[in-house]
Amino acid sequence: MSAGLVIVGGSYAAMQIAASAREAGYAEPIRLVSEEPVLPYQRPPLSKGYLTGKFTPAALPLRAEAFYRDNRIETLLGQRAESLDLAARRVSLAGGGSLAFDRLALATGTRPRPLPLPGADLDGVLFLRSLADADRLRERLGGAGSIVVIGGGFIGLELASVAAAMGKPVVIVEAQERLLARGVSPQIAAFLADVHRSRGVALRLRSTVRDIRGANGRVQSVVCGDGETLAADLVLIAIGVVPNTELAGRAGLACQDGLVVDRFARTTDPLVVAAGDCTRHPSAFAGQLLRLESVQNAIDQAKTAGATLAGQEKPYESVPWFWSDQYELKLQMVGLVQGSDRHAVRGSLEQRRFSIFYFRSGRLVAIDSVNRAADHMLGRKLLALGRSPTPQQAADESFDLQTLVAA
């Protein structure tokens, strides 16, 4: 019998690689090795409804146990892949033992970027990536007196929304001059800053953290770069992520802030594919190499990797999209805002129901929508088709954008 496929990783990309390989006809054994003790689950609710209890644990798994059984996907949970020997086609596991493979898929994702500061290891200083992290956070949140969030990215803002809605005092400390500097346009960042301030969240922009202080091992305060001390009995460090590429890098696969893959999700070793947050891939859409952190990217790239494993060619060409829920706002983003030179607003910022269309040299490159999912969905189609309204048409609500898809 063939040694089959070994997938290292236990989340969206790992599950989808297995599912898509089977769908495309891959018939050899599949083994999925994850260091987490549970089957692949949703991460987005961990900074949203899971913290309030609105999203129950039973709703977290991406697929039921029967899915893995029926598709003959063996899951090895709570097992960490420690090293790869590509020549011998073996993965060694942390607990001893090793697995042979014919094909290998890496879907190792990312981990929170550490903050190398005194006090970052105090009790009450938390990160948020895994279900275990979310359980710790949830346990602390109810009793927290004052919260400091270090980092004004999506996860920090989502936690701030949840905590502020619970009536907790929250301060966000962000080193850049605005929120979400990496992820969204200055217009959306400014809009969200206003929303958070109106809910009582204090924003300290252009502000660094010098150290985190505590007593008896418990956190008590965060000291900012300018010397100001912020009281805190709960601190969330959310300053971005680091791709988990050590396993691949040590085995000699090319890595550059991400495991380098081609548009068929192949790494520099023809037997090895990779997908999800851990990869740096050529984006047909952006015309450059990108590392994306989103469910869309993990799933769509994994579909490509699965097809590749089954001997089919299905290039990864999807338009990137992402969502975030804060307070009663549904944010949906499609395309890539970076490099745009013009924008047009459709709808009303005051009523908190609008989309911003971004253009580069007159062509649509991205749309950010707030409580306007129809624009977002249309944007997915327009960008996939390479069609573009003019900025005037985008701003004019009497112009039916749907006509551009039908054309």
Place this chain on the structure above:
Amino acid sequence: MPAVVYVLKDGSERRVDVPEGTSVMLGAIQNNVPGIEAECGGCCSCATCHVYVEPAFADKVPPPDLSESDLLSGVAAERKPNSRLSCQISMTAALDGLTVRIPDKQSL
């Protein structure tokens, strides 16, 4: 417990008990009913949990809210008058036997 009948892409049917308060989407995921992808996990952001509600149940299922109908405008398969996002339909005793047809595709 009320049941949902899922009509799969190949025309076959799966009848599954889905507890009251659980969504038609989650009923499918928890019972490994294929064809509902649910990329966003039910937060009404992805439109990959599209189903067609059988006409006999059209009047029993509460109508979509604004964010659901906005999202429905962009489903990958054909949008029909009976198109719904299954994560937004919560099971009740009155919906026992609810029959939903799964479209041929969920993503572009």
